[in-house]
Amino acid sequence: MVRAAVAGIAGRMGSRIAQILKETEGMELAGGFERPGHPAIGQDVSTVIGGAPLGLPVAGSFRELPRPVDVLIDFTSAEASLANLRAAAESGTAMVIGSTGFTPEMVDKVRSLTRSIPCVLAPNMSVGVNVLFKVVEEVTRLLGPAYDVEIVETHHRFKKDAPSGTAVRLAEVVAAARGRDLKEVGVFERYGMIGERPEGAIGVQTLRGGDIVGEHTVLFAGMGERIEVTHRAHSRDNFARGAVHAAGWVISQPPGLYDMQDVLGLR
Ligand SMILES: NC(=O)C1=CN([C@@H]2O[C@H](COP(=O)(O)OP(=O)(O)OC[C@H]3O[C@@H](n4cnc5c(N)ncnc54)[C@H](OP(=O)(O)O)[C@@H]3O)[C@@H](O)[C@H]2O)C=CC1
Numbered sequence: 001m002v003r004a005a006v007a008g009i010a011g012r013m014g015s016r017i018a019q020i021l022k023e024t025e026g027m028e029l030a031g032g033f034e035r036p037g038h039p040a041i042g043q044d045v046s047t048v049i050g051g052a053p054l055g056l057p058v059a060g061s062f063r064e065l066p067r068p069v070d071v072l073i074d075f076t077s078a079e080a081s082l083a084n085l086r087a088a089a090e091s092g093t094a095m096v097i098g099s100t101g102f103t104p105e106m107v108d109k110v111r112s113l114t115r116s117i118p119c120v121l122a123p124n125m126s127v128g129v130n131v132l133f134k135v136v137e138e139v140t141r142l143l144g145p146a147y148d149v150e151i152v153e154t155h156h157r158f159k160k161d162a163p164s165g166t167a168v169r170l171a172e173v174v175a176a177a178r179g180r181d182l183k184e185v186g187v188f189e190r191y192g193m194i195g196e197r198p199e200g201a202i203g204v205q206t207l208r209g210g211d212i213v214g215e216h217t218v219l220f221a222g223m224g225e226r227i228e229v230t231h232r233a234h235s236r237d238n239f240a241r242g243a244v245h246a247a248g249w250v251i252s253q254p255p256g257l258y259d260m261q262d263v264l265g266l267r
């Protein structure tokens with residue numbers, strides 16, 4: 001049995017991950033925690049994930065979890081995940097991080113902390129989006145630079161970071177396939193008399209509203225035709241299942257930083 005704990009267990013993703021851990025053969029929900037001061041702390045985990053009481057209170061930090069814990073799954077925020085990664089590295093616990101909004105400096109810190117533990121960090125854990133990354137790389141190469149690339153992401157009104165981690169990764173995939181640096185060609189805002197579209201620009205646009213789970217479209221626009229590739233998540237369960245699959249995979253890997261392409265054998 002793999003004992004997995006969940007950071008942010010009362011959250012939209014944390015609660016689904018905990019439920020799917022309970023339903024997955026070979027996995028065991030070892031516990032979950034919330035940020036200090038959260039009203040769920042001390043209550044039975046079932047009050048945040050539903051179902052019958054489990055006799056497992058929501059903890060106030062990683063250190064307060066019942067031991068042993070083989071792997072920590074963390075969908076909180078970039079700042080919180082980095083702090084939780086420090087604690088996981090100190091205790092030699094493997095980790096799966098789904099939080100988005102990491103700056104390049106934060107990713108450097110993640111890289112150095114994962115010298116001693118195996119960790120999967122991925123902005124999107126669904127199979128569909130990870131296949132989309134491969135498809136977008138291929139379409140970019142086949143079409144060449146004559147086609148303008150725009151990425152549009154749409155999410156629920158509660159999402160805090162923009163653009164989505166998935167949209168940023170899609171833009172990185174396009175830039176890499178063209179041998180360009182996203183820092184130089186990425187266009188994240190447009191307003192006013194901005195002039196004609198610069199050659200080679202990669203546009204990234206953000207939409208927010210209602211309860212939309214997550215949609216990503218990559219538009220390849222040429223003269224006289226265009227291709228649009230879209231992924232739509234119908235629920236959070238594909239992300240959660242991906243995270244649980246990654247947790248089962250990561251515990252038998254050597255220390256280091258991995259992503260879902262490694263987990264799914266798509267590298
Ligand atoms: N990789 C992927 O496949 C996916 C990634 N995500 C990403 O996951 C993250 C979470 O998304 P979502 O579930 O919608 O957000 P929520 O706000 O619903 O959940 C986050 C939870 O983490 C809690 N939290 C905050 N800080 C800490 C801390 N220090 N320790 C423990 N818990 C903490 C929050 O508490 P409080 O509310 O009190 O702040 C909240 O309960 C986002 O970065 C999102 O972009 C989302 C979906 C898929």
Ligand SMILES: O=C(O)C1=N[C@H](C(=O)O)C[C@H](O)C1
Binds near residue numbers: 124214
């Ligand atoms: O916050 C969300 O909800 C999601 N975040 C991820 C991201 O930022 O890419 C993945 C998914 O689209 C849902």
